Amino acid sequence: MSDTIEVATIPITVDFSGGLEMLFDNQRRHSVSLPAVDSGGKPADIAFLISHLCEKLMKDPRAELFVLDSHIRPGILVLINDADWELEGEEDYKIQPRDNILFVSTLHGG
Amino acid sequence: MEEDTGDRPSTNGTASTVANPTANGCSRRLDDDEFERYSRQMIVPGMGKEGQLRLINSRVLIIGAGGLGCPASMYIAGAGVGTIGIIDGDVVEISNLHRQIGHATFRIGLKKVDSLIQHLMGLNHLPKYIPYPFHLTPQNAADIISQYDLVMDCTDNPATRYLISDICVLLRKPLVSAASIQKSGQLIVLNCPPAPQGSLTPGCAPCYRCCFKKPPPPSSMVSCGEAGVMGPVVGMMGVAQAGEAIKILASALHMPPQSPTDPPERNLHQPTLLIYTYDLESAVGPYSFRALKMGGRKKNCFACGENSTLTLEGIKTGNPDYVQFCSAPTSNVNLPPEERITAAAYHAAKERGELPGHILLDTREKEHFSFGSIEGAVNVPFGKLLMKAAAIKRDGGAASEILPPAESGKGDAPIFVVCRRGVDSQETVEKLKELGLDDQGKRKIVDIIGGMRAWKEEVDPSFPFI
Ligand SMILES: [Zn+2]
Numbered sequence: 001m002s003d004t005i006e007v008a009t010i011p012i013t014v015d016f017s018g019g020l021e022m023l024f025d026n027q028r029r030h031s032v033s034l035p036a037v038d039s040g041g042k043p044a045d046i047a048f049l050i051s052h053l054c055e056k057l058m059k060d061p062r063a064e065l066f067v068l069d070s071h072i073r074p075g076i077l078v079l080i081n082d083a084d085w086e087l088e089g090e091e092d093y094k095i096q097p098r099d100n101i102l103f104v105s106t107l108h109g110g
Numbered sequence: 111m112e113e114d115t116g117d118r119p120s121t122n123g124t125a126s127t128v129a130n131p132t133a134n135g136c137s138r139r140l141d142d143d144e145f146e147r148y149s150r151q152m153i154v155p156g157m158g159k160e161g162q163l164r165l166i167n168s169r170v171l172i173i174g175a176g177g178l179g180c181p182a183s184m185y186i187a188g189a190g191v192g193t194i195g196i197i198d199g200d201v202v203e204i205s206n207l208h209r210q211i212g213h214a215t216f217r218i219g220l221k222k223v224d225s226l227i228q229h230l231m232g233l234n235h236l237p238k239y240i241p242y243p244f245h246l247t248p249q250n251a252a253d254i255i256s257q258y259d260l261v262m263d264c265t266d267n268p269a270t271r272y273l274i275s276d277i278c279v280l281l282r283k284p285l286v287s288a289a290s291i292q293k294s295g296q297l298i299v300l301n302c303p304p305a306p307q308g309s310l311t312p313g314c315a316p317c318y319r320c321c322f323k324k325p326p327p328p329s330s331m332v333s334c335g336e337a338g339v340m341g342p343v344v345g346m347m348g349v350a351q352a353g354e355a356i357k358i359l360a361s362a363l364h365m366p367p368q369s370p371t372d373p374p375e376r377n378l379h380q381p382t383l384l385i386y387t388y389d390l391e392s393a394v395g396p397y398s399f400r401a402l403k404m405g406g407r408k409k410n411c412f413a414c415g416e417n418s419t420l421t422l423e424g425i426k427t428g429n430p431d432y433v434q435f436c437s438a439p440t441s442n443v444n445l446p447p448e449e450r451i452t453a454a455a456y457h458a459a460k461e462r463g464e465l466p467g468h469i470l471l472d473t474r475e476k477e478h479f480s481f482g483s484i485e486g487a488v489n490v491p492f493g494k495l496l497m498k499a500a501a502i503k504r505d506g507g508a509a510s511e512i513l514p515p516a517e518s519g520k521g522d523a524p525i526f527v528v529c530r531r532g533v534d535s536q537e538t539v540e541k542l543k544e545l546g547l548d549d550q551g552k553r554k555i556v557d558i559i560g561g562m563r564a565w566k567e568e569v570d571p572s573f574p575f576i
Contacts (some may be wrong), residue, residue, distance in 0.1 A: 015397065017387050018294045022493070028387065028397065046540075060493060061500030063402075068327075075326025079382070083403040084321075102400070104385060108324050109291035109339060110178040110266040 009033035018105035161360035169193035174264035176345035196241035209341035223464035275318030295347035352523035436515035524554035
């Protein structure tokens with residue numbers, strides 16, 4: 001049983017909206033296999049997902065449009081299965097198989 | 111609901127005050143024009159004469175007469191809301207008309223509020239229209255908003271959005287807020303039913319700050335004027351906004367329950383953010399519309415929370431400072447004067463033959479570039495350029511690879527950079543130097559000050575700048 005050989009992953013979908021898709025290859029929906037634990041052996045949570053997305057999925061170098069001081073930048077809502085992440089524990093929410101995580105940037109135009 | 115405002119169902123002694131516009135109108139007859147005009151909506155189950163009279167006795171303030179405000183106000187007026195205030199300081203421009211459908215080509219140059227009210231009068235002359243041909247400010251906001259029962263935020267900038275929400279919290283007005291840009295739209299009903307500031311009764315509705323605590327950094331924000339917007343997308347959000355406002359007013363969802371037998375779910379319970387995503391490249395997909403569950407009032411909200419210090423007097427005297435709040439410092443590039451040139455000076459030098467073999471990079475989006483460019487310019491959109499720069503840094507390629515293939519072999523030919531308004535071009539110069547393309551200062555890399563906007567002003571007035 002060595003998890004250096006076989007890393008368990010959690011299948012989830014990650015959506016981007018409100019212009020954030022631009023940072024992720026202009027694709028609104030991504031299927032992601034998220035490692036079940038982070039490098040320290042902690043179960044994958046939203047904070048880990050965010051760093052994973054920055055390292056593995058982001059195509060645009062303008063990371064500051066997505067994260068600021070390693071937290072999600074102001075003006076981006078995070079929704080866990082269509083509910084505001086504040087209802088679910090924010091960055092500490094433990095990712096479950098088949099979760100849908102949506103990142104939406106707040107719009108101001110009109 | 112604990113403190114007595116006199117609107118309990120049993121003690122209707124204050125029925126004639128504006129606090130309860132439904133009570134005194136409910137028994138009135140509709141005149142023939144009203145009866146005919148509103149017949150098709152009155153026969154909809156749940157609406158009826160009672161709902162119609164509530165609309166007629168309601169006062170709605172529409173803030174912004176643009177892409178949201180035009181369609182929103184048209185349905186508000188059509189439905190027969192009795193008093194409609196519209197506030198906007200702008201004038202109609204031709205580039206508004208693809209989406210701001212309450213204006214008209216022959217009204218270009220007119221104040222937007224006057225243009226829109228002309229249109230609305232033609233649609234329905236019965237409501238009372240009140241124009242405010244200036245912008246909402248911290249100084250005038252409370253006086254204006256206090257005259258209305260419900261507010262519709264149809265504005266286009268975060269500073270005004272936070273101001274509107276704060277005033278609505280303090281004056282206890284329901285707020286229907288929408289926004290849209292490019293191919294996305296958002297809609298949310300806030301503060302409905304309104305609760306006193308600081309009250310934490312379970313189920314209290316959130317305000318704008320509860321949902322959107324901080325504005326995005328200005329560098330990540332673009333306006334419809336810069337980024338563009340599809341007419342039907344912003345229109346859809348404006349129409350949905352009118353739909354929510356009509357529902358709230360016709361069913362008195364912003365009021366405490368009128369009768370003890372009213373089910374509690376009558377009042378809007380679950381704050382919901384509707385998002386609409388439109389795609390120019392594919393058909394309507396399963397995620398085009400999404401209804402997202404939002405939290406209720408936040409205990410620590412700056413405006414409506416437990417220990418809020420927000421007051422009307424404070425707002426009037428500049429506390430909080432909305433402009434400051436929405437303009438966090440950005441990392442400004444500071445190029446030395448020798449790395450900058452005005453559009454006019456660049457043009458003159460080129461005309462005099464002083465710039466043989468130079469490279470001119472235009473970093474606008476390709477849609478903008480496609481409408482016209484300076485002769486000889488090559489297009490490398492800013493986002494793509496940054497991406498290439500990052501790839502070169504990461505994989506260790508030659509710095510010259512960042513230039514288009516036809517330009518990369520030009521040795522130390524000077525590079526000029528132009529963008530739309532002169533911001534991205536400065537960052538580009540900085541980036542190219544960082545990659546070492548300036549050959550330790552031997553190769554000139556120069557920013558054209560003010561971008562294509564300056565080019566149009568200083569060199570070519572006929573340039574199609576958008
Ligand atoms: Zn709040």
